[in-house]
Amino acid sequence: MVLRAYTVEHEESATNAGKFSMTDQDFVQAGDTVAIASDHAGLSLKETLREDLEGMGFTVLNLGTNDETSVDYPDFGRALADAVSDGRAKAGVAVCGTGIGISIAANRVPSVRAALVHNEMTAAMAREHNDANVMAIGARVVDVDTARACLMAFFTTPFAGGRHERRVAKLSAA
Numbered sequence: 001m002v003l004r005a006y007t008v009e010h011e012e013s014a015t016n017a018g019k020f021s022m023t024d025q026d027f028v029q030a031g032d033t034v035a036i037a038s039d040h041a042g043l044s045l046k047e048t049l050r051e052d053l054e055g056m057g058f059t060v061l062n063l064g065t066n067d068e069t070s071v072d073y074p075d076f077g078r079a080l081a082d083a084v085s086d087g088r089a090k091a092g093v094a095v096c097g098t099g100i101g102i103s104i105a106a107n108r109v110p111s112v113r114a115a116l117v118h119n120e121m122t123a124a125m126a127r128e129h130n131d132a133n134v135m136a137i138g139a140r141v142v143d144v145d146t147a148r149a150c151l152m153a154f155f156t157t158p159f160a161g162g163r164h165e166r167r168v169a170k171l172s173a174a
Helices: 040-055 073-085 100-106 120-128 144-156 163-173
Strands: 005-007 019-021 033-038 059-062 091-096 114-116 134-138
Touching: 033 040, 033 073, 040 059, 040 091, 040 134, 040 144, 073 091, 073 100, 073 134, 091 100, 100 114, 100 134, 114 120, 120 144, 134 144
Parallel strands: 033 059, 033 091, 091 134, 114 134
Antiparallel strands: 005 019
């Protein structure tokens, strides 16, 4: 099974977007491994998104945390980024209280492009323009329904390529 591209029309609001079309630029396919990690603040949302990823047909590499004991988000952001960088996972989802800290931690690993998303539009643009391979989200700032919509948009939006390839290449060279 191949996931279909989620196309956001720039003139529409993100809540009204949702046209699906087949693409030959598939980001991930059912059966691929997607890593997921969170700190204690993101645990509940991580578990919801993990279930959604499994429902989408992905094999999920759960890198923790697995209880509400206070932990340090950089450790989990790094573990997730290492899994994407070394090929154990094709993509990742990182969750902390705001999404900021865990995205910073993940972006310290070469070849990882973690994008902090807040709605369907930012999730789709992270893929379409930035070829992001990690979605970061904040459990304290994004409600569950929006987070789930972000997940769908992120994992079904292809990279546009073209003029964006030059820009993404510069991110890797930085």
